[in-house]
Amino acid sequence: MRWLRFTTVNRTAYGILEDKQITEVTGDPFNGYQKTARIHALASVKIEVPVMPRTFYCAGLNYVSHVAVMAAHGVGKANIPTQPDIAYRGPSALIAHNETIVIPRDATERVQYEGELVVVIGKKVKSLSEADALSCVLGCTMGNDVSERTWQISDRTHWRAKNSDTFNPMGPWIETDVKLDAMETIVRLNGTEKTRVKTNDMLFGIARFISTMSRYMTRHPTDVIWMGTDGVPRNLKDGDVVEAEITGIGTLSNPIAKAV
DSSP states (O other), rough: OEEEEEEEEEEEEEEETTTEEEEEEEEETEEEEEEEEEEEGGOOOOOOOOOOSEEEEESSOOOOHHHHHHHTTSSSOOOOSSSSSSEEOOOGGGGGGTEEEEEOOTTOEEEOOOOEEEHHHHHOOOOOTTTTTGEEEEEEEEEEEEEEHHHHHHHHSTTTTTTTTTTTTEEEEOOOOOOOOGOEEEEEEEEEEEEEEEOOOOSSSSHHHHHHHTSOOOOOOOEEEEEOSOOOOOOOTTOOOEEEEEEETTEEEEEEEOOO
């Protein structure tokens, strides 16, 4: 099932997407819902961020080759993590599919994409075993963790390097039927494929992250966990279009503009 959050002329609602048609619901996938008789064509609505998270978590370095690539470019050290590391992002940086990523005026040319799998938590849980960890997952969506590398190196935290307004596109919808081992993460820049990696080729998988986190922090409905990136990211510039796709989920596309 695909859950889409969308806006029509007079309201924002959730709906179930099937064959480019949306069946609008009352309620939502987190607290219960009922189908309505209202049907919308996908092309006729504005796609919104699929969930506004209570808490926005992200995995630290979670793909071996990305650790090496970043270290070679002066971002961190080439040390493979021995345990899941958790960081946070600002929900204020979230934007939807087709909305514009705006590069700040004083940013350097080293603003780069990071296509990521995003896990959406569907129910309140605490202290889950790794075997039971996936029981709280509603589904998955796509994220693009845009990063200003010069700031990432120079600042003591990621407060602006990864949290500037518009730096966290997410969407376009939540897919509940996810087959991780069959998925590939693909990033295209201006229509040209730049990255293709196995989505599930992680150091620490979804279940390990959720189990580790839930030992200390209650998971709540609408929480999201961005699972990290792989591959060699490229610079983004004014006029570009970046597409982050995960096979079996969909494609998140965003144009790039430099602030004036």
